Amino acid sequence: MxxxxxxxxxxxxxxxxxxxxxxxxxxxxxxxxxxxxxxxxxxxxxxxxxxxxxxxxxxxxxxxxxxxxxxxxxxxxxxxxxxxxxxxxxxxxxxxxxxxxxxxxxxxxxxxxxxxxxxxxxxxxxxxxxxxxxxxxxxxxxxxxxxxxxxxxxxxxxxxxxxxxxxxxxxxxxxxxxxxxxxxxxxxxxxxxxxxxxxxxxxxxxxxxxxxxxxxxxxxxVGGATLSEESPRKTFLNFRNNLLMLYKNLPEDSIDRVLNKRILLDYIAALKYALTGKMPNAKAVHAAHKEFRQIKQSYTLARRENLEKATQSNLKTIYPKSILADFYFRGNKFFSRLQKFC
Structure with a gap:
C-alpha cells in the first residue's frame, strides 16, 4: 500500500x-x-x-x-x-x-x-x-x-x-x-x-x-474552471446542497430556526438576482428549494445517523453570529475583524 x-x-x-x-x-x-x-x-x-x-x-x-x-x-x-x-x-x-x-x-x-x-x-x-x-x-x-x-x-x-x-x-x-x-x-x-x-x-x-x-x-x-460564478447550474447546486447540508448536520435544538431563516435569506438572494437581470439564477434558487423539499424526507436516516454519531454539537469552528450581518452592516469584511476567530 x-x-x-x-x-x-x-x-x-x-x-x-x-x-x-x-x-x-x-x-x-x-x-x-x-x-x-x-x-x-x-x-x-x-x-x-x-x-x-x-x-x-x-x-x-x-x-x-x-x-x-x-x-x-x-x-x-x-x-x-x-x-x-x-x-x-x-x-x-x-x-x-x-x-x-x-x-x-x-x-x-x-x-x-x-x-x-x-x-x-x-x-x-x-x-x-x-x-x-x-x-x-x-x-x-x-x-x-x-x-x-x-x-x-x-x-x-x-x-x-x-x-x-x-x-x-x-x-x-x-x-x-x-x-x-x-x-x-x-x-x-x-x-x-x-x-x-x-x-x-x-x-x-x-x-x-x-x-x-x-x-x-x-x-x-485557478478556480471556476468547470462552472463559472454566474452559472445558474452552480447557483442551483450551491443553494440546494447548502440546505441538504444544514438538514443533515444541524442539532435538533436549532434546525427549525436556522432553516426558516435560510429560506427567507435565500429568497432575498433570489430577488436580488431578479432585480439585477439574472433571472436564470433567481429561478435556480427557487428550483433548489423545490428539490430540497422533494428529497428532504429521504435524508431522515442520514440525519439520524449524523446526530447519533456526533460527540459534540457546539463546534468552536462554527461562527456563532451572522456573517451576513458582520459583512454588510458592521463592515467586518476581513476575517481578522471577526472577534471569535481573531
Whole structure:
C-alpha cells in the first residue's frame, strides 16, 4: 500500500492537465507518493493525452460523469493508501508543497484532514476564493474563509500563517486519512458538486475529529474552471446542497430556526438576482428549494445517523453570529475583524 495517493479528478480538462499536471509531477513524485488521474468519462482527449504524454501516471476511467462528489467516491474505492490528496486539475503546486501536511498528519493522529494555503494562480499575492487559509461556517450555514468573506478576497501578507483548526478543508486541495474518509461515509453523491467537502468535514468535526490548515504548504488555484460564478447550474447546486447540508448536520435544538431563516435569506438572494437581470439564477434558487423539499424526507436516516454519531454539537469552528450581518452592516469584511476567530 502506498502512503500517499494524489488523486486528480478530471472531466474534459485536457487543457488543464496540459498546464498543471507537469508541476504536480515535478514537485510530488517520490517513492511513497503516487499520482493518479481519475477521469469522469471525459469526451475530450484527456485519456489520449495521458496515455501519450504521461504513460507512467495511473489512470482510473469511470463509466460515466459522477460529478465531483461521487466521482471521488468511486475512484478512491479503487486506491489503497494511508492518505488521499484530493487535488483539482486547475491547481499549480511548487517545491515542497505536500510534505508539511503529511509530516503534520504523521504526528497528530487526532487530525484527520488538512489543507494548504490556497492562493490565486492568476494573482499569487492574493488568497483564492475556494479555500484561502481554511474554511468556516456561520450560524446560518454561510461558508467563509481566513482570507475570504463572500467576494472580499484579502492579499496574503502572512496574516494567516499559523496552523489553525478549521471546520472545512477545501476540496480544491484536501489531504485526508483514507480510513476516516470511508468511516464517515465519503462524499454525499447527491451533491454532485459544490459543498460536499463542507458536509463531510462537518460530519468529521461533529465526531470529535480535527481539521486544520497548514499554511507552510502553498498551492495556487485557478478556480471556476468547470462552472463559472454566474452559472445558474452552480447557483442551483450551491443553494440546494447548502440546505441538504444544514438538514443533515444541524442539532435538533436549532434546525427549525436556522432553516426558516435560510429560506427567507435565500429568497432575498433570489430577488436580488431578479432585480439585477439574472433571472436564470433567481429561478435556480427557487428550483433548489423545490428539490430540497422533494428529497428532504429521504435524508431522515442520514440525519439520524449524523446526530447519533456526533460527540459534540457546539463546534468552536462554527461562527456563532451572522456573517451576513458582520459583512454588510458592521463592515467586518476581513476575517481578522471577526472577534471569535481573531
Amino acid at each position: 502506498i502512503k500517499t495517493a494524489v488523486v486528480i479528478l478530471n472531466w474534459n480538462g485536457v487543457k488543464l492537465l496540459e498546464q498543471f499536471l507537469p508541476s504536480v509531477i515535478q514537485y510530488t513524485l517520490s517513492d511513497d507518493v503516487e499520482i493518479i488521474v481519475a477521469d469522469n468519462c471525459s469526451t475530450d482527449n484527456s485519456i489520449g493525452f495521458l496515455k501519450e504524454t504521461y504513460p507512467q501516471i495511473r489512470r482510473i476511467v469511470l463509466p460515466e460523469n459522477y460529478g465531483y462528489a461521487d466521482g471521488y467516491n468511486q475512484s478512491l474505492k479503487q486506491i489503497e493508501a494511508k492518505y488521499f490528496v484530493l487535488l483539482n486539475s486547475d491547481v499549480e503546486v511548487g517545491e515542497g508543497w505536500l510534505q508539511p501536511i503529511v509530516d503534520f498528519l504523521d504526528v497528530n493522529e487526532d487530525v484527520v484532514a488538512a489543507q494548504p494555503k490556497l492562493l490565486a494562480q492568476r494573482n499569487k499575492s492574493y488568497f483564492e476564493y475556494a479555500g484561502a487559509a481554511g474554511g468556516f461556517l456561520d450560524k446560518y450555514g454561510y461558508p467563509f474563509c481566513r482570507g475570504r468573506i463572500f467576494g472580499e478576497i484579502e492579499q496574503d501578507k502572512g496574516q494567516y500563517d499559523t496552523i489553525t483548526d478549521v471546520l472545512w478543508a477545501t476540496g480544491a486541495c484536501m489531504v485526508i486519512r483514507a480510513r476516516d474518509f470511508f468511516d464517515a461515509g465519503g462524499f454525499d453523491a447527491t451533491f454532485f458538486a459544490h459543498m460536499e467537502e463542507i458536509d463531510l468535514c462537518w460530519r468529521l468535526n461533529s465526531r470529535g475529529k480535527r481539521i486544520v490548515c497548514i499554511p507552510s504548504s502553498v498551492v495556487y488555484h
